[in-house]
Amino acid sequence: MTLQQLQxxxxxxxxxxxxxxxxxxxxxxxxxxxQIRRLESELGVALFVRAGRRLVLTEAGRALRPEAERTLxxxxxxxxxxxxxxxxxxxxxxxxxxxxxxxxxIGNVVATFRRRHPGVRVRVIGLNSxxxxxxxxxxxxxxxxxxxxxxxxxxxxxxxxxxxxxYASADEExxxxxxxxxxxxxxxxxxxxxxxxxDDPTRRALxxxxxxxxxxxEPAIEVEELGSALDLAARGLxxxxxxxxxxxxxxxxxxxxxxxPFAEPLYETFAFISRRDAQLSPATRELxxxxxxxxxxxxxxxxxxxxxx
Amino acid sequence: MTLQQLQxxxxxxxxxxxxxxxxxxxxxxxxxxxQIRRLESELGVALFVRAGRRLVLTEAGRALRPEAERTLxxxxxxxxxxxxxxxxxxxxxxxxxxxxxxxxxIGNVVATFRRRHPGVRVRVIGLNSxxxxxxxxxxxxxxxxxxxxxxxxxxxxxxxxxxxxxYASADEExxxxxxxxxxxxxxxxxxxxxxxxxDDPTRRALxxxxxxxxxxxEPAIEVEELGSALDLAARGLxxxxxxxxxxxxxxxxxxxxxxxPFAEPLYETFAFISRRDAQLSPATRELxxxxxxxxxxxxxxxxxxxxxx
DNA sequence: CACTATCCATAGGCTCTACCTATGACGCTG
DNA sequence: CAGCGTCATAGGTAGAGCCTATGGATAGTG
Numbered sequence: 001m002t003l004q005q006l007q008x009x010x011x012x013x014x015x016x017x018x019x020x021x022x023x024x025x026x027x028x029x030x031x032x033x034x035q036i037r038r039l040e041s042e043l044g045v046a047l048f049v050r051a052g053r054r055l056v057l058t059e060a061g062r063a064l065r066p067e068a069e070r071t072l073x074x075x076x077x078x079x080x081x082x083x084x085x086x087x088x089x090x091x092x093x094x095x096x097x098x099x100x101x102x103x104x105x106i107g108n109v110v111a112t113f114r115r116r117h118p119g120v121r122v123r124v125i126g127l128n129s130x131x132x133x134x135x136x137x138x139x140x141x142x143x144x145x146x147x148x149x150x151x152x153x154x155x156x157x158x159x160x161x162x163x164x165x166x167y168a169s170a171d172e173e174x175x176x177x178x179x180x181x182x183x184x185x186x187x188x189x190x191x192x193x194x195x196x197x198x199d200d201p202t203r204r205a206l207x208x209x210x211x212x213x214x215x216x217x218e219p220a221i222e223v224e225e226l227g228s229a230l231d232l233a234a235r236g237l238x239x240x241x242x243x244x245x246x247x248x249x250x251x252x253x254x255x256x257x258x259x260x261p262f263a264e265p266l267y268e269t270f271a272f273i274s275r276r277d278a279q280l281s282p283a284t285r286e287l288x289x290x291x292x293x294x295x296x297x298x299x300x301x302x303x304x305x306x307x308x309x
Numbered sequence: 310m311t312l313q314q315l316q317x318x319x320x321x322x323x324x325x326x327x328x329x330x331x332x333x334x335x336x337x338x339x340x341x342x343x344q345i346r347r348l349e350s351e352l353g354v355a356l357f358v359r360a361g362r363r364l365v366l367t368e369a370g371r372a373l374r375p376e377a378e379r380t381l382x383x384x385x386x387x388x389x390x391x392x393x394x395x396x397x398x399x400x401x402x403x404x405x406x407x408x409x410x411x412x413x414x415i416g417n418v419v420a421t422f423r424r425r426h427p428g429v430r431v432r433v434i435g436l437n438s439x440x441x442x443x444x445x446x447x448x449x450x451x452x453x454x455x456x457x458x459x460x461x462x463x464x465x466x467x468x469x470x471x472x473x474x475x476y477a478s479a480d481e482e483x484x485x486x487x488x489x490x491x492x493x494x495x496x497x498x499x500x501x502x503x504x505x506x507x508d509d510p511t512r513r514a515l516x517x518x519x520x521x522x523x524x525x526x527e528p529a530i531e532v533e534e535l536g537s538a539l540d541l542a543a544r545g546l547x548x549x550x551x552x553x554x555x556x557x558x559x560x561x562x563x564x565x566x567x568x569x570p571f572a573e574p575l576y577e578t579f580a581f582i583s584r585r586d587a588q589l590s591p592a593t594r595e596l597x598x599x600x601x602x603x604x605x606x607x608x609x610x611x612x613x614x615x616x617x618x
Numbered sequence: 619c620a621c622t623a624t625c626c627a628t629a630g631g632c633t634c635t636a637c638c639t640a641t642g643a644c645g646c647t648g
Numbered sequence: 649c650a651g652c653g654t655c656a657t658a659g660g661t662a663g664a665g666c667c668t669a670t671g672g673a674t675a676g677t678g
Binding site for chain 1: 310311312313315352353354355358363365366367368369371372373376377379380382383384386387388390391392393394395399400401402403447448449451584588590592593
Binding site: 313336337339340343344347 | 664665666667668
């Protein structure tokens with residue numbers, strides 16, 4: 001049984017003749033007749049009574065008719081659902097981001113996207129950078145925004161922005177000058193998940209620096225979210241590290257906190273990643289483009305402290 | 310888009326590889342790959358990301374999957390609904406009968422049929438014989454039981470039984486001997502619809518006889534149903550005519566009524582009709598066969614007064 | 619690091635399908 | 649009875665669907 005045969009069958013039912021149905025479908029009558037015959041022989045029953053001048057449905061034909069209509073409708077819906085993805089009027093745009101990104105990046109981006117494409121659902125998956133890279137590699141997420149370095153096997157990596165990593169403290173004493181990495185070991189450190197999850201690139205960079213300096217870093221407090229870490233730091237319970245770009249948004253940084261760069265500056269490089277050789281769906285491509293614009297806006301507001309690639 | 314392509318697509322989704330899916334479908338891998346490629350090109354999107362070792366659905370593929378499943382399920386239902394008709398586990402059996410038939414024929418037949426084939430719906434259309442013939446000719450009813458003669462153009466007519474037409478009266482005086490048709494004009498006549506509807510063959514036979522005898526028949530009372538006519542006749546309000554076979558069933562005839570044949574006997578011939586060259590659906594064939602058995606039973610009980618063909 | 623197994627894509631070839639045109643048979647209709 | 653419209657049949661063509669054989673890429677393995 002083929003969709004074509006069902007279509008021909010329905011056309012014949014509606015027109016009452018094979019010739020008329022064939023003409024309506026811009027084809028020759030014997031071609032349509034043949035498909036009907038094939039369908040009948042596969043189903044093992046006659047669908048029409050050939051009544052000389054007129055076609056009449058058999059009991060089997062009457063039973064088939066509504067089911068054939070349902071089947072063709074389902075097929076049309078299948079094609080339409082794919083077209084929606086193609087036409088950006090349906091489907092889902094998916095992007096993975098490292099843990100702290102949603103707060104300062106995603107709000108505007110998602111709002112703009114939904115305004116332009118109301119039919120498209122949006123999924124933002126917050127993980128750490130290496131997990132995002134894995135998910136993209138496995139195809140479960142189409143694209144991601146990560147902090148370099150990551151394992152780039154099988155991935156297209158497109159760096160977009162570099163932002164300096166800053167030291168944040170409520171203690172003015174420690175903000176006088178750029179801070180040496182050795183001093184991090186001497187103060188209570190507050191770190192949040194994305195900054196301390198396994199394989200986090202910034203964590204690795206910090207630990208490496210500390211090792212070279214001969215000290216060992218142990219966080220005094222670990223919390224889940226960047227916001228909580230800033231809150232605790234503002235109350236003087238410890239100090240934390242934060243990316244320059246994060247601080248650009250108005251109100252992101254509690255007023256009690258001050259910032260200072262590292263003596264030997266640390267930088268984070270952000271990059272968009274996607275599967276190598278796999279082109280993005282229009283929805284996700286659009287979402288990535290919007291995220292890129294948002295990054296540009298932030299870089300501009302930072303007055304040059306954050307630089308685009 | 311074909312059902313086959315959707316089937317291959319789903320197999321590939323489930324197995325995660327084209328080779329595995331092809332093996333499960335007992336076919337070569339390039340054949341399946343080609344169909345997937347064809348489907349993708351028709352839909353204008355990639356459905357899979359070819360990830361070296363592993364296949365991963367794209368956003369479009371994810372959108373297609375549930376719709377493809379629905380479409381294949383609908384197609385399976387379509388085939389099943391036709392199979393039900395073929396296998397006598399679904400569909401509808403339809404038979405047309407002349408007006409008074411349902412009372413003495415259909416009860417048992419339908420009960421037996423439903424007991425044997427609970428899934429099959431039954432429609433018994435009560436019309437007069439010539440209307441039944443028309444409906445069968447037009448294909449709206451598959452088969453019918455009629456009283457001959459009818460216009461048999463385009464029909465297969467299979468006579469099954471002959472039954473004598475009897476005169477029924479509550480007046481013993483008129484039951485002494487076979488009644489001459491002339492006397493019908495002298496007594497109040499009670500006729501029921503099916504015996505007096507336009508084109509009813511028995512009516513025509515009666516009128517013809519009367520014309521030849523030089524009298525004119527006018528019913529004193531006309532009612533809708535045979536039962537009503539018998540009731541009125543039993544009260545002595547007039548006489549009526551009734552087919553021998555109708556009287557066989559216990560309790561069908563009020564005890565006040567007596568029967569007598571016509572001086573020049575009148576016979577009704579019953580016949581099954583169906584479209585010429587159109588084979589019956591199994592359900593209707595079965596229904597007709599049961600009706601035939603029922604007629605045989607009635608003929609037997611009549612003790613020979615009703616004869617089978 | 620080479621080796622192997624696995625998987626997809628490509629190429630060439632075969633068979634059957636789907637379609638066409640031309641024509642015949644049948645039934646309806648003026 | 650002739651003419652028209654319908655479906656069926658016959659014969660031919662392009663392409664669909666499938667096969668086997670083979671090459672290239674990738675992940676696991678000694």
